[in-house]
Amino acid sequence: MYRNFKIVPNIIFGRGCFNQLGDILKPKRTDADAYMVFVLDDVFKGRALEGRLPMEKGDLLLLVNVDDEPKTKYIDQLVDQVRAYSPRKPDGIIGLGGGATMDIAKAVSLMLNNPGSAADYQGWDLIKHPAVYHVAVPTLAGTGAEISRTTVLTGPEKKLGINSDYTLYDQIVLDPELLAGVPKDxxxxxxxxxxxxxVESLNGTYLNEFSRAYGEKSIDLCRQVxxxxxxxxxxxxxxxxYFGGMSIAYSQVGACHALSYGLSFVLGTHHGIGCCITFDYLEDVYPEGVKEFRRMMEKHDIHLPRNLTKNLDDKALDTMANVALGLAPLWENCFGKDWKNVMTKERVLELFRKM
Incomplete structure (x- = not known):
C-alpha cells in the first residue's frame, strides 16, 4: 500500500515576498469582527520584523518563548489565551520564527478545533478535525517545519510529534531576506x-524514488551552502x-533523530544542536554522512558541547533510552524490520553515555 499524503497547497518564494503577506491574508478575513493571531518568536520583540507584521484592528499578537523546546502544556496555555481573547475562533494563525515557533503555531491551530490537551494527540493520525487556517513564515531554514506534517512537542511522558495531514500549513511564505542576521551557530x-x-532519508530502508529525488537535491544544496x-x-x-522536508514526507528520518528526541526529553537540548550532538556519534551507522558533517563543522569552526550525560543517573539514562526506542518507524527506516535486534537498549545506552 502507498500513502496518499497531503502537501502544503500554497507556496510563495522570493526575496521580499514577505511584503505580500497582508494581501495573502486579506481574502481569509471573513468580516469586520474577524481577527488573525500572529505567533511570533519573542526574540523579535521591538525589532523590525514585529513592526512589519500586517496586523489589522482586532488582531492578536502572541509573543512566544522558545528558549525551551515546545511543551504540550505551553500549547494548552496559548490556546486558552486565544480563547480568552475572543469567544469566536480566529480566521487564521500565522507562525513567524524558527522550527519551534512554527511547530507552536501548528499546534495552536490544531488545538483550537480539537478538544482536550495537546498531549492527547502525540502520535500518528490522532487528530480528528481540521486545523484553523494557518500560515508559516520561517526566519530560520533547515528544520523543514514549514512543510512537515508533524509538530514536535515534549509532553509529560514523551517527546513525540502530533503527526497528521491536518498539521500541514495551508500557506508558506519563503523569503530568504528574513534569514539575514541569524547567529552563526x-x-x-x-x-x-x-x-x-x-542523510537519514537517502540511507533508509523506506527510500523510494520520490524521496530520493527531493533528498538528493536537498543534500546538494546543503553542500553548496x-x-x-x-x-x-x-x-x-x-x-x-523545503526539499529535505519533502524527502522525509514519503520516507522517514532515522537513528539520529530518534536519539536526539531522547536527549531533548531529559536535558531539554534544542533540536538542531541535539541532532548535531547525536549525529557525531553515529559514524558506524552513517559513515560518509558523519565524515562530511565533520568537514562542515571544521569549515565553520563549530565546536559541539561534550559530556552532557556525564552526571546523569541510571534512571535518567533509562528514560532517555526509552524515549528514543519508542520511535519505532525511525528505527525501522534505519535498520529494517529487524531493528530491535540491531539497536538494543544497551547499545542505545552506550551511545548516550558517550555524549
Missing part, C-alpha cells in the same frame, strides 16, 4: 537538521529545507 545547527534529514561559497546561500538553504 544557530544558522549551522538548524541547517544541519536539514542535512541530517537528507556549507562547503562552498555562494552569495545566494540563504536562498539555497531555504530551498534545501
Amino acid at each position: 544557530q544558522w549551522f545547527y538548524t541547517g544541519m537538521d536539514c542535512y541530517i534529514h537528507d 556549507f562547503l562552498e561559497e555562494h552569495p545566494d546561500k540563504d536562498d539555497k538553504l531555504m530551498m534545501a529545507s
